[in-house]
Amino acid sequence: MRNGFEFELIHTCKQTGARLGRLHTPHGDIQTPCFMPVGTQATVKAMTPRDLDEVGASIILSNTYHLYMRPGHETVREAGGLHEFMHWDKPILTDSGGFQVFSLSSMNKITDEGVVFRSHIDGSKHIFTPEKAIEIEEALGADIMMCFDECAPYPADRRYTRDAMERTHRWAAQCQAAQKRNDRALFGIVQGGMYGDLRIESAKTLADMDFIGYGIGGLSVGEPKEIMYDMLEQIEPHMPKEKPRYLMGVGSPDCLLEGVMRGVDMFDCVLQTRIARNGLALTMDGKHMLRNAEYAHDFRPIEEGCDCYACKNFTRAYIRHLVKAGEILAAHLITLHNLRFTLRLMENVRQAIAQDRLLDYYQEVRAAF
């Protein structure tokens, strides 16, 4: 137990390297492997907190960069922190803004000190340093804070990738030194691009720094999935067994299974909520673009047997009508389903790990992905 956190490794699947665990946090326990719905702007899009409870979310993610920009971390602090502000009393994880200052801001300049960038909202100039990122994250008050890191793009040459990785390691130490709150967990982030030896070096370096948990960053940034899986396999033996591992920004159904089998404990992804707003629903029979004419007279639920509010009460024909008519309720119902689908998948995954049959389970369901 450290800072109110403890990770129990309950079981490792005999068919795969998948781990069943439980992460104790000051806002409650998280069964792992877990999927974290993304609440970028202090709301998981189209969901209320009670909806998130209902679909079975045990932790959500929120984005430091976005909240710093709007409404401002000082406003969130003034509100009593993110839990109070958005009325969510289970655990929250915040990223450090590192990824967003590269991917969202219109201009940025990286130095050893930090990153100077312009706001994607009003073009104003800002600087993020490791110390600043931790200050913002502590103001937000999430249970789990990620270190400020530099995520190298794909492709990137070895030299650039090594520089970014070494900077990430230095920044990680600065983040540790900057942390003031002792009721929060700080996670280091493994970088190293698509270079296996750099990834291993990063994993080892960070392991020695004794973080409460570890992110794996800079994957799913455009590379073929096989490369991502290979990186996960290479670093796995070098990640501390007794610490949770979080594969950042990854969470399509196939990647969830592939990641879990390679020893990952935590995931987040905007896919489920983003595609829902376009009318796309996830099911074990594959994806359904509910906007399509084929669903106009389809009076079955999105997914037969699903226990979500959308599937228990509404038909594909009705939801298709809502999508075509541009109604907010379409986004709401499909989001509800996609999240429930994913969290149910994770429940099944955890059960399969406990029964040492995750590979069998994956082979049963992979046709859907």
Added chain:
Amino acid sequence: MRNGFEFELIHTCKQTGARLGRLHTPHGDIQTPCFMPVGTQATVKAMTPRDLDEVGASIILSNTYHLYMRPGHETVREAGGLHEFMHWDKPILTDSGGFQVFSLSSMNKITDEGVVFRSHIDGSKHIFTPEKAIEIEEALGADIMMCFDECAPYPADRRYTRDAMERTHRWAAQCQAAQKRNDRALFGIVQGGMYGDLRIESAKTLADMDFIGYGIGGLSVGEPKEIMYDMLEQIEPHMPKEKPRYLMGVGSPDCLLEGVMRGVDMFDCVLQTRIARNGLALTMDGKHMLRNAEYAHDFRPIEEGCDCYACKNFTRAYIRHLVKAGEILAAHLITLHNLRFTLRLMENVRQAIAQDRLLDYYQEVRAAF
């Protein structure tokens, strides 16, 4: 009891002409005076049916024109009717499409037979007749169907208004003759523009036709409110006491009170849901444009003492953030509040009528409107 409907007039306020009643329908009872949230496209915007239950809606309205266009009344019939389609098991009222073919379609031509018009979605040509309107409404399967009518614009000269009124009366008889389902209530619609004597003639003519209830159409179409109130006062003595009276398309808080005091039993309005999507909240302290900077650090609920989910759990500062960030949750929470505010107002109105103190109540609250 006729077609499963019965209107009980429970009490008339001694301070005003306001009526307390109960309308029994095949899908449950409605306490009157009542406000009906509008579900134009088979959904009250940004609300689930369980949200509507929670805010206390006992009946909703849906629009025949919109559902005829999309998804088509035959699709709704195939789904088992509107209740089944949208998963709402309390009463539904449908208008006849008469108002929309004038106000929404890009071109229309009125003859004694009906109205030829073009779809606002794809420009396709359609014709609505009284018989067609009833056929569509019966396919939708609402509890209360409105007659197909012609709503004269404002201003309109006396001759035009008389012609439109007489056509409305002929069409009302055709609608009665066309009705096939005997488990539904058909309401006639009083027209007559802003001419008191025509309004009285219309009220009397329709009273003789013995409808289960009566709409009052063609008001709140651009005229000063005083003219609307005057029309209501002029027709009141000529409306059958034992039948419900529905003031169509009217429902701002002040108009609700003014209408109730002039003997109106039912109202509908898109105001509450529409302004919510722009960030405007209704309270007893007046309207609040939550987008405004003044709410950025306002950690009070939208309305102190309100029992809605939004007010019990979220602050103005948070909702302002959601509005600024363009989040769907903003529309959801403010809609929830605005509907609850209005339905609470109607609860208070009914109580005040029962206690013969509606005028006192109105004087207490009118500052808010």
